[in-house]
Amino acid sequence: MVSGTAQLLVCRGLTRQFGGVVALSGLDLELRRGELLGLIGPNGSGKTTFFNVLTGLFPPTRGEIVFDGAPLAGARPQEIHRAGITRTFQRSRLCLDLSIFDNLAIGAHQRLDHRMVFNVLRRHDLAREADATAAAATELLEIFDPPLARRLFEPMTGVAMIDRRRVEICRALMSRPRLLLLDEPSAGMTGEETTRLMDDLLEVRRRFGDLTIVLIEHEMSVIQRVTERCVVLNYGKKLCEGTFAEVSADPEVRRAYLGLA
Amino acid sequence: MRTASAGTRAISALALAAVAGLLLYGFLATESEKTVGLILLAAVVAVAGGLRSGVLPRLVHAAGAGPVLGALGLSMLALIITFHDDPFVLLLMARALLVLVACLGLHVQLADAGVPNFAGAAFFGVGGYTAAVLGRSDLPHLLILLASGAVAAAVGSLLLLPLLRTRGHYAALITIAFGLLFRTFLEVNDTLGGPQGLKLGGLRILGWSFNDDRQLLGMDFSGYAFYCLAAVVLALFAVALVRRVERSWIGVALDAVRLDETAAACFGISIGRWKIAAFTLGNALIGVAGGLSAMMVGFIAPNNFTFQESLVLVSILLLGGLGNLAGLAVAALLVIWLPEKLQPIQEFRYLLFSVLVVLVLVLRPAGLVRRTARRPFGSVAW
Numbered sequence: 001m002v003s004g005t006a007q008l009l010v011c012r013g014l015t016r017q018f019g020g021v022v023a024l025s026g027l028d029l030e031l032r033r034g035e036l037l038g039l040i041g042p043n044g045s046g047k048t049t050f051f052n053v054l055t056g057l058f059p060p061t062r063g064e065i066v067f068d069g070a071p072l073a074g075a076r077p078q079e080i081h082r083a084g085i086t087r088t089f090q091r092s093r094l095c096l097d098l099s100i101f102d103n104l105a106i107g108a109h110q111r112l113d114h115r116m117v118f119n120v121l122r123r124h125d126l127a128r129e130a131d132a133t134a135a136a137a138t139e140l141l142e143i144f145d146p147p148l149a150r151r152l153f154e155p156m157t158g159v160a161m162i163d164r165r166r167v168e169i170c171r172a173l174m175s176r177p178r179l180l181l182l183d184e185p186s187a188g189m190t191g192e193e194t195t196r197l198m199d200d201l202l203e204v205r206r207r208f209g210d211l212t213i214v215l216i217e218h219e220m221s222v223i224q225r226v227t228e229r230c231v232v233l234n235y236g237k238k239l240c241e242g243t244f245a246e247v248s249a250d251p252e253v254r255r256a257y258l259g260l261a
Numbered sequence: 262m263r264t265a266s267a268g269t270r271a272i273s274a275l276a277l278a279a280v281a282g283l284l285l286y287g288f289l290a291t292e293s294e295k296t297v298g299l300i301l302l303a304a305v306v307a308v309a310g311g312l313r314s315g316v317l318p319r320l321v322h323a324a325g326a327g328p329v330l331g332a333l334g335l336s337m338l339a340l341i342i343t344f345h346d347d348p349f350v351l352l353l354m355a356r357a358l359l360v361l362v363a364c365l366g367l368h369v370q371l372a373d374a375g376v377p378n379f380a381g382a383a384f385f386g387v388g389g390y391t392a393a394v395l396g397r398s399d400l401p402h403l404l405i406l407l408a409s410g411a412v413a414a415a416v417g418s419l420l421l422l423p424l425l426r427t428r429g430h431y432a433a434l435i436t437i438a439f440g441l442l443f444r445t446f447l448e449v450n451d452t453l454g455g456p457q458g459l460k461l462g463g464l465r466i467l468g469w470s471f472n473d474d475r476q477l478l479g480m481d482f483s484g485y486a487f488y489c490l491a492a493v494v495l496a497l498f499a500v501a502l503v504r505r506v507e508r509s510w511i512g513v514a515l516d517a518v519r520l521d522e523t524a525a526a527c528f529g530i531s532i533g534r535w536k537i538a539a540f541t542l543g544n545a546l547i548g549v550a551g552g553l554s555a556m557m558v559g560f561i562a563p564n565n566f567t568f569q570e571s572l573v574l575v576s577i578l579l580l581g582g583l584g585n586l587a588g589l590a591v592a593a594l595l596v597i598w599l600p601e602k603l604q605p606i607q608e609f610r611y612l613l614f615s616v617l618v619v620l621v622l623v624l625r626p627a628g629l630v631r632r633t634a635r636r637p638f639g640s641v642a643w
Contacts, residue, residue, distance in 0.1 A: 081529035093524040110529040119509035130639035
């Protein structure tokens with residue numbers, strides 16, 4: 001993807017109010033193509049709200065979002081997804097009643113043929129599309145965990161927590177996004193599991209070179225290890241940005257976030 | 262998925278259909294409530310044993326859905342021939358099958374897309390009244406049946422706006438209000454016969470009048486036999502359609518809409534589009550069933566389409582196990598047939614019936630048969 005500027009996403013003065021609460025306050029943020037940005041900040045600093053505004057779940061009260069040259073503020077979640085932005089959720093939102101494959105097929109929704117005639121009458125063509133989708137799903141799951149890929153048609157309910165996180169990231173990747181938003185994928189995991197998940201994430205980056213990722217994360221060691229650049233939020237505002245070394249040396253960040261004087 | 266040989270598939274399907282047919286025969290043929298009880302017990306033992314031992318799922322799997330449906334159709338045909346001159350039994354069979362078709366419509370709405378519809382009887386009625394009004398014209402009757410479905414779907418579209426803005430109990434309330442409104446509308450509308458309702462001529466296809474008794478193969482067939490046959494064809498079509506919809510990308514999208522609207526929206530799935538599709542398809546099925554039912558009975562009135570009737574349809578869904586087609590079919594047969602079969606014990610029959618329903622739901626809170634995961638619909642074994 002070589003179109004346009006070096007920035008994939010530009011947010012200007014992005015604001016979201018809930019009644020009197022300003023969850024996001026005049027945020028300016030730019031994303032470079034292909035980078036992995038860490039988004040950090042204390043609880044309630046507006047990280048998840050930023051994702052929710054960006055994916056259209058809450059329209060911004062004020063401000064603009066420009067994604068690859070096109071304005072996106074106020075667009076519906078479906079349009080934003082079609083533009084190439086996809087996400088995971090802090091609390092897993094997989095459909096537990098469905099199989100791993102079904103969940104991944106939900107991720108691939110916009111590439112699949114949903115016409116009634118195709119689905120009901122052209123069953124051979126449908127089967128071929130299902131095979132191709134299953135092959136793509138297997139390929140993605142194998143990046144994370146080959147044994148998991150062999151359980152493609154098992155229900156989600158029997159899948160362990162760490163594997164659910166992996167499936168959720170794969171579901172997002174199934175749509176072949178250009179911007180992937182990961183909302184605290186390591187929540188509730190042991191240190192060892194987190195390390196493995198981040199290894200997988202780095203592998204995903206190697207395979208999808210032009211994929212841009214924003215990662216919300218509380219674990220500083222993770223941020224230090226996988227991100228090139230981070231943005232620190234506090235009270236819905238950008239406190240500072242830079243490499244992890246720069247950011248963690250900033251006295252204001254240390255005061256607000258790390259609890260140090 | 263390993264594919265069994267054609268012979269194995271046919272034998273498995275026929276074996277299943279034979280057992281089902283025998284149980285149905287016994288149930289329909291008997292006059293004594295004791296025998297009804299024994300047959301129910303035998304059915305429970307057969308199904309529970311078949312499930313426990315794994316024979317039943319293996320047979321179904323070996324046969325495949327298509328052959329099982331075909332074989333069930335054959336056993337229904339055998340039942341029609343067996344009871345060829347018994348209008349009571351034939352009417353009972355046809356009614357259960359048409360109610361099944363209506364419930365399949367509700368199933369697409371509630372079990373697939375998560376859109377509640379407590380006005381099932383009203384849409385059944387829309388189909389019936391459409392057939393009654395159009396029946397006065399010279400339109401071919403197959404076209405009239407299609408029109409019954411189309412009009413039911415169109416009338417349903419009146420509810421789309423409020424239905425898309427609400428969910429859960431609130432959406433249910435809208436459909437309840439519509440059902441009550443529909444009945445009142447019929448009662449004050451003189452062109453539609455008011456409270457007295459309308460009479461219909463029977464179904465006639467290519468000059469064949471379904472109302473007339475006929476001699477075939479040396480047997481005197483009651484006219485209801487032909488209606489029953491039409492109901493079998495419609496039910497098989499509806500089951501095949503709903504199954505295919507569920508085992509396709511459409512089914513996946515409907516599941517996503519039902520289970521998590523927020524996540525579905527974030528993956529580009531249009532919530533409105535799929536709710537509309539499911540609601541419309543469901544009402545169309547209900548409408549066609551209503552049209553055929555009205556032609557068979559020959560008379561419709563507002564009293565046939567009450568809120569209680571709608572509740573019966575929804576309760577069949579819940580009793581069968583929301584999301585399971587086999588359970589749905591069994592529940593439809595039980596709910597329609599059992600009260601009729603228990604007639605000898607008069608006023609106690611609804612008591613006994615209600616106790617049975619409560620017992621089933623106490624013992625199996627998720628309904629008779631659980632929802633099963635969608636089987637892969639690709640061509641390759643995974």
